[in-house]
Amino acid sequence: MSGHIEDYEVLNVIGTGSFSTCYKVQKKSNGHLYVWKAVGYGGMSEEKKQLLVSEVNLLSELRHPNIVQYFDRIIHKETATLYIIMEWCEGGDLATLITKCKKSNSFLDEGFIWRVLYQMCHALHECHRNIPNITILHRDIKPANVFLDGAGNVKLGDFGLARILHKDASFAQTVVGTPYYMSPEVIKGGKYNIKSDIWSLGCLVYELCSLSPPFTGPNIKHLALKIKEGKFSRIPAHYSDDLQKIISLLLSVEHKFRPTIEMILHHPIVVTHVAQET
Numbered sequence: 001m002s003g004h005i006e007d008y009e010v011l012n013v014i015g016t017g018s019f020s021t022c023y024k025v026q027k028k029s030n031g032h033l034y035v036w037k038a039v040g041y042g043g044m045s046e047e048k049k050q051l052l053v054s055e056v057n058l059l060s061e062l063r064h065p066n067i068v069q070y071f072d073r074i075i076h077k078e079t080a081t082l083y084i085i086m087e088w089c090e091g092g093d094l095a096t097l098i099t100k101c102k103k104s105n106s107f108l109d110e111g112f113i114w115r116v117l118y119q120m121c122h123a124l125h126e127c128h129r130n131i132p133n134i135t136i137l138h139r140d141i142k143p144a145n146v147f148l149d150g151a152g153n154v155k156l157g158d159f160g161l162a163r164i165l166h167k168d169a170s171f172a173q174t175v176v177g178t179p180y181y182m183s184p185e186v187i188k189g190g191k192y193n194i195k196s197d198i199w200s201l202g203c204l205v206y207e208l209c210s211l212s213p214p215f216t217g218p219n220i221k222h223l224a225l226k227i228k229e230g231k232f233s234r235i236p237a238h239y240s241d242d243l244q245k246i247i248s249l250l251l252s253v254e255h256k257f258r259p260t261i262e263m264i265l266h267h268p269i270v271v272t273h274v275a276q277e278t
């Protein structure tokens with residue numbers, strides 16, 4: 001049952017994107033906090049409106065402790081705006097956390113980074129599990145799309161670019177993804193696949209350690225060369241060789257050598273470190 005915008009009090013803007021703005025809102029009936037993502041669809045083509053509908057339908061399908069929870073959607077025809085009501089994550093996003101570390105010349109605790117890796121693997125496992133003939137690709141894993149709730153749980157969010165890859169359908173592949181986290185196969189014009197999400201996860205974990213992406217460059221051409229070469233500096237010396245090994249596995253240039261989510265979750269190194277955290 002869809003609600004109405006009058007059911008919510010808008011508190012403040014918490015983020016803006018190319019097609020949307022996120023607000024912190026409070027539901028008047030219960031005082032609970034939520035985020036609504038306001039997406040203007042007035043100028044959108046029919047194709048873009050369909051992509052929007054598929055994002056919302058995708059969100060409503062996903063229910064997992066490590067995926068930002070979708071609650072409702074409100075279509076406000078008067079302003080041609082779609083409001084997507086989602087879970088409030090009071091710990092904010094990892095991009096803000098990385099910025100805070102850089103400003104204070106501090107690093108994130110290794111135990112926290114193992115927790116993020118492990119819980120993100122569970123989020124992607126939910127996306128990649130084989131619902132009959134459907135594999136959900138996030139396609140935009142980056143620190144700004146990973147959130148923390150008040151209990152320290154890690155939540156993958158903002159499936160703005162996610163697509164449902166119907167195994168029996170041929171989709172025109174548009175190259176997407178945050179440039180820094182783009183995988184070698186996508187740069188070479190190949191299909192975005194579940195191993196591309198694994199590559200982005202490797203970039204995310206590396207950036208949590210080093211506070212900068214594994215591959216950088218003055219322009220896209222140089223960045224692309226660096227990514228295809230696949231060479232990156234070791235994470236800072238105070239982090240363990242085990243963490244370096246797992247990141248190196250995730251950042252295997254050949255996607256067929258990259259581990260699946262199940263292989264990561266059951267890797268002896270991961271099992272050992274996560275057991276120490278729980």
Ligand SMILES: CNC(=O)c1c(C)[nH]c(/C=C2\C(=O)Nc3ccc(Cl)cc32)c1C
Nearest residue numbers: 014035086087088089090092096157158
């Ligand atoms: C500095 N960041 C914040 O204060 C912050 C906080 C406390 N929460 C958020 C963002 C979200 C949040 O709390 N829930 C969300 C669900 C979907 C999306 Cl796309 C974003 C959010 C942000 C950006």
